[in-house]
Amino acid sequence: MNLINKQKKVAVIGAGFVGCCTAWLLTKQGHNVTLISTNSSGSSAALGLLMADVFQRSSGRSWRLRQQSMQLFGEWQQHLQGAGHQAKINRGLWLLTNNSNQWQKYQMLAEERSKQGIGMEIFNAAALKEQVELGVLPPLSEGLIGGIWSSRDGQLDPTEWMKELLLDGQNKGLKYINSKVSQLTQIDGSWQLSLEANNKDNEIYDWLMVCAGLESIALLAPLGLSNTNNLAMQPVLGQALELKLPAGINLQQSINWDGINLVPRPDNHLWLGATLEPGLNQNQAGSIDALKDMQQLNGAAPEWLNQAKVIRHWQGVRAQPLAQPAPVLEQLLPGLCLMAGHYRNGILLGPASAMWAATIINEDSKDN
Template identity: 40%
Template structure:
């Protein structure tokens, strides 16, 4: 396994639980998952851990199937990863505010279609009672009882703890080169070690390109930077008991943090350098922010990079050639799609092993 974010570590954990011997390689394994405000973070560490599945507008296609399957698997993941030392849990409840009458109409229609999946449309008066002084509430909003968030740092800590218990080999270094070998693959590591494997799963986001290109597999991805603001409220009463796990307004996620803080994120910026003005625009919510949000004190911020596939839909889930599996480029949905991605990779490995046994049986 190359890459130890939510996708790589989650897939390694899944495979190890099934009895596969696993080696996980990533220089980030040398550090405890945390947020460094002045450092460009990897996608998972920078993420807010939003699980936005059932409010997804499309009702067919691979994107919908992956989202729905992940949300079916997430409760199992949370239960299996929860320990006293890593109390991982799902924070359920997401409200997406409508930005216009037209959007409200689309939300009503989606709520009718997916009422059995926990969706309901909240009329303006209901929202205004829960969130007074919010201009965006004037159109109503869509509530999902099952969507929400999970703490991405706690997720990584829980996965690493269980990977060690499952005797997964953790290589805290970089893969310099991926080569075809006799009956499999050879990973040349920056620390001078080599790893030989019959199956290699590449989950290293933007770094995947340099490993795959020499093998003749062009899978270009572009960096999209995201910034998050951490705000201290002057009056904690604005965060009522009815505040959901995630409140979404004009594409901005507002996540309650503790009794009197909010996280706002994330920006969508091309390139790798954060723009201070883009971060400040998060507060405005396109002019629909309540007045008290502008009075909040900025007590922190961080930023990270997501890998967005160029010319292809996210994510990149492909068997490039026998024994070489690509599972990366999840863009903004790495945490959400980790369970479904891990399941897909497991299925490809099982199918490959089954086919090999069939070919060698007398």
């Protein structure tokens, strides 16, 4: 069912997770959408953790965006699966800690969510040992103080979801151009793009959705927008590992262990990540020490994790806003929106960001 009064011609620049979500939703709603990108590097280090209910605040923009995204993920999953696509969400997330102050915060958070009617269970060290004995959790380190179990949060595979969103979008009419955008030109209230692939995209667009991460700022600079709108962002490198676990280790759900994410994968593999290294870009090597500390859970790793074999190592860059909260969702000029700076929540906030874009465009459709 289309939700629009008038079809708009839209270009989405950047095919990371946010760009794919936006292009898919706008296409689904009946707009004429072209997705333009050369890669999806913005999502390359993402492990796909969905941490909405475990967010420390219970109000405000960030809370609302997280809750909206989780609702949309459920709706989108049903739609994609109904159309024959794979769209798996692994529900359930453990938050574990070796830190007494963090343990107090977790207990307060679980109590607050219980008052809101959101299921979240508290586990002290003894209760966690029982979960290990039941086979729910693998063996844990002795210094573990406690944790919480969030049933509605979880994890998805970003690469698989992007692939399925693109396939379904293209079945609905989404067009894809494999090129880098070099220039944005405003023409009589509409927009034209210069592409590296063929110098000029002759199409005229009603709307541009710029979802190109850190590259967005350079693209907007010739329009005089990068400084006047407080759009400054810094790169924050994230390194991740894929590990082969020792035989007999059964990890069923994702774990956030004092900020480090452990994501179970098929064939007894594990994704582990990701580091926080401000100021480094995609072309720079991440810190070996930071990678080592992550693999050892900053000294708290159980023996099975220390014994795990490294299968591959990769890294990606997050865009962190410096002058405003993440993410930056802003209409900069008529027909021009910036959707970037999601920092560590580009996967979680993909659907809510896409809905923000759809609302902006559909409100314009009513007025014109």
